[in-house]
Amino acid sequence: MLRGDPASLAGQTIREVRRHGKFIVMDLSSGSVLTLHLGMTGKLLVNSGRTAYTRAGFQLDQGELVFEDLRTFGRIEISAALPDRVAALGPDALQVDADEFAARAKSRRSAIKPLLLNQRFLRGLGNIYADEALFGAGIHPRATASRLSVPRLRRLHDAIRQTLRQAIDAGGSSISDYVDADGVPGSFQERHQVYGRQGAPCPRCGGPIRRIVVAQRGTHFCPCCQKR
DNA sequence: CAGATCACCTGCTTGC
DNA sequence: TGCAAGCAGGTGATCT
Secondary structure, eight states, X not given: OXXXXXXXXXXXXXXXXXXXXXXXXXXXXXXXXXXXXXXXXXEEEESOOOOTTEEEXXXXXXEEEXXXXXXXXXXXXXXXXXXXXHHTSOOBTTTSOHHHHHHHHHTOOSBHXXXXXXXXXXBSOOHHHHXXXXXXXXXXXTSBGGGSOHHHHHHHHHHHHHHHHHHHHTTOXXXXXXXXXXXXXXXXXXXXXXXXXXXXXXXXXXXXXXXXXXXXXXXXXXXXXXBO
């Protein structure tokens, strides 16, 4: 959960806070870097007080920055520079252009959904938004990436952007416990078209949404609207 | 090298 | 009621 020396943080100034895919990166005055990942259930809160799931606390001039994490899948790393494995992730889902996205996908023979979740292929997309984007593009989650036409891959690229933009606007998806830094839950779960809606009618064709398992992840899709 | 599988951890929900 | 199994916004080690 923690890598690096927490004592080295004492007295430092946070120069910048940025996002690298799903990682939160803080550049410190010494030039070293604090890298955090929220995992499944992590939260970063300010002056929230501590609970049984508080894994770390950072004393700032403004108060305590608290890292809560029920399932302990989150990570904190203190290092001289952005860790190699983080720096080596694929292009950001919101920054990659359609041509590059399509070209990268064309060279991969894996199923499209696990490819979208592979952070070395594309950074920043998770399980909910992979399902929602594939629905938006009308692509079956088990479709082979390299066999998808360039126009369909461009549509997928567009669907990823739209899905993420709308989700960000809605403050994210709060299924059970996600909240932002102010403790406020998101509302995008109310607009999920397929995720968590197995058995419910597809918003496009009215047929039942199905849940299958792809690469060990729960996967939700419309068998009628999403084709290989 | 890419892809599949499993491990990590805790709590909630479901079904017998 | 009680208990076991299944499920959950993710990564990363290890195997083929």
